[in-house]
Amino acid sequence: MSKQKPKAVVLLSGGLDSAVTLFFARQRYNPFCLIFEYGQRHNKEIKCAKKIAAEAGAEYFVLKISLPWKGSALLDKSLSVPSVKGRPSKNIPITYVPARNIIFLSYAFSFAESIGAKKVFIGAHIQDYSGYPDCRPEFLESFGRAANTGMKNSRIKIEAPLIRKKKKDIIKLGLKLAVPFELTWSCYQGGRKPCLKCESCYYRMQGFKELGMTDPLLEK
Amino acid sequence: MSKQKPKAVVLLSGGLDSAVTLFFARQRYNPFCLIFEYGQRHNKEIKCAKKIAAEAGAEYFVLKISLPWKGSALLDKSLSVPSVKGRPSKNIPITYVPARNIIFLSYAFSFAESIGAKKVFIGAHIQDYSGYPDCRPEFLESFGRAANTGMKNSRIKIEAPLIRKKKKDIIKLGLKLAVPFELTWSCYQGGRKPCLKCESCYYRMQGFKELGMTDPLLEK
Helix, strand or coil: CCCCCCEEEEECCCCHHHHHHHHHHCCCCEEEEEEEECCCCCCHHHHHHHHHHHHCCCEEEEEECCCCCCCCCCCCCCCCCCCCCCCCCCCCCCCCCCCHHHHHHHHHHHHHHHHCCCEEECCCCHHHHCCCHHHCHHHHHHHHHHHHHCCCCCCCEEECCCCCCCHHHHHHHHHHCCCCHHHCCCCCCCCCCCCCCCHHHHHHHHHHHHCCCCCHHHHC | CCCCCCEEEEECCCCHHHHHHHHHHCCCCEEEEEEEECCCCCCHHHHHHHHHHHHCCCEEEEEECCCCCCCCCCCCCCCCCCCCCCCCCCCCCCCCCCCHHHHHHHHHHHHHHHHCCCEEECCCCHHHHCCCHHHCHHHHHHHHHHHHHCCCCCCCEEECCCCCCCHHHHHHHHHHCCCCHHHCCCCCCCCCCCCCCCHHHHHHHHHHHHCCCCCHHHHC
């Protein structure tokens, strides 16, 4: 029998990026996923996340968290998710949820210390951090340092294997790792089919298009 | 009419320290409290926290959060809260909850940004940080830096007005600020009366004793 792999915590949203991150992580680690139900409009993600975790053979927790202060279009149904016209803007989008990744990473560090994991994987990447400040590499590095200062086990490292990749390259990596793309959900709207208009759909479509492929989600 | 005070978020546990912190903060700020229900054994704290917030005229949210990974005597009823024999040890106590303040502060930053507050108050202090790594001043400073790197509004500051104070001095400050000590709850056990044996009771008793006072909680 092969030596048991070390444990790692993986933040799993049900989107394409975190699915690729999970399949990447499980090459070398025994992944334990954290799935957050935080009142997001695209709640469908959560079902997808569970299926993806099961497909990867990973254990998971679904944590219901409450962010009663609204003001993000991802949480507040009175705000509308903007459609992308041309290229997405470089400003912080209205779908930004204040401190979302800070909260997610905090739970991940708590979980990691409790199970003795030394790695926390997150699917943040270059296209995200143009708009979302909590996807920036300097944030991830700074958070890792801070969290380790505040914990008993001060050797937990954040891994963001997609950080420098564009969507096209993330999809390419996912293909290599046999990620079940048809189980992933990226659209910010919680519809039956992706809206193909929001920023998240935009980047996903672009990625598949640049590879000359059709998104398997659209083939179903 | 006097100029409206700026908003501040206050982490309120229902214990003596956070109550003093709230009454300190409200001198200059309009306080918005965050109270966490995280499966703590001393759930009684939460009722106390609500009463203290009301007494201070502060708005508050109670957030129910789940930390399904156990292993701390504060969460796990199969572990017992140790009694203090002589002086408490300088090691990390079994009541340590991994990343607790990291999680609390993350929510506080999210809340602060949403309501436009520039300060986050926490009642961490010198006696705590001998044992709890997430009460250390270097952690608080490092966390503040990290969180600001990951947010839109990057000017939110952590205030820990008790950080260098001993329990005696915290109580003295509380007396000056007319903190209703009889509404605060410090004991880690959730009994009707304080156990007077746990570390939290130990420090509280010491503090009142050093001032030649009786804890008003024991007079009721």
